[in-house]
Amino acid sequence: MTRTVLLVDDDPHIREVLAFAFDKAGFAVRTAADGEAALADVAAQLPDLVVLDINMPRMDGLEVCRRLRGSGDVPVLFLSSRDDEFDRVLGIELGADDYVVKPFSPREVVARANAILRRSARSVSAPAAGAALEKGLLSLDTDGWSARWQGREVALTVSEFNLVRALAAAPGRILSRDQLIDQLHGPGFAITDRTVDSHIRNIRRKFAEADAHDVIETRAGVGYRLGPCNGSIGSGGAKSGG
Incomplete structure (x- = not known):
């Protein structure tokens, strides 16, 4: 089954680069340019994973993650700048599953996303014996x-x-x-x-x-x-x- 990723970043170049990498990896890709658009997209159809930039205007990624966690458990992978360790830690405390520091390799982002989804699948499909x-x-x-x-x-x-x-x-x-x-x-x-x-x-x-x-x-x-x-x-x- 094709997995769906929602890419949320106010930088169109980053969205384009990541969309290409995820599409090449076999994902169905949706994009959003800001936090409000991301929440509307998730409400319309839940993706398998959200890749979420922290630093965005109007509604930042931390607030988006907080609202996502208030309504469900969709996996979240943060994109973070090198100089905002506090925000990265706060993101994890809000419930993000992992983060990637900018500048990043698109292949690393896809690899981290796959790792999150594998962990999620193992958690959901753990064997009944000793469950x-x-x-x-x-x-x-x-x-x-x-x-x-x-x-x-x-x-x-x-x-x-x-x-x-x-x-x-x-x-x-x-x-x-x-x-x-x-x-x-x-x-x-x-x-x-x-x-x-x-x-x-x-x-x-x-x-x-x-x-x-x-x-x-x-x-x-x-x-x-x-x-x-x-x-x-x-x-x-x-x-x-x-």
């Missing part, structure tokens, strides 16, 4: 890509769900950021520790909204592990670095 992971009040249905706290669903993005699943599949073990990056993207993928920390902060915020305060523990200078998941405050471990 349920549970600890305390937390339950993960890897077959249905669903995270629940006391039976109430906590909406996670693909990357967030895969991080929680990786920790739940290794109870008691502390996983380093590099190990978690391997779980998300595969060995050797170029991504910063801060991106992992941003995902973790986002996961903690979402679970805290469900009165879950001990899902992930931090071990300073080492990494993360699954917490006791009994809902207690203050049992999440030291939180430096994430």
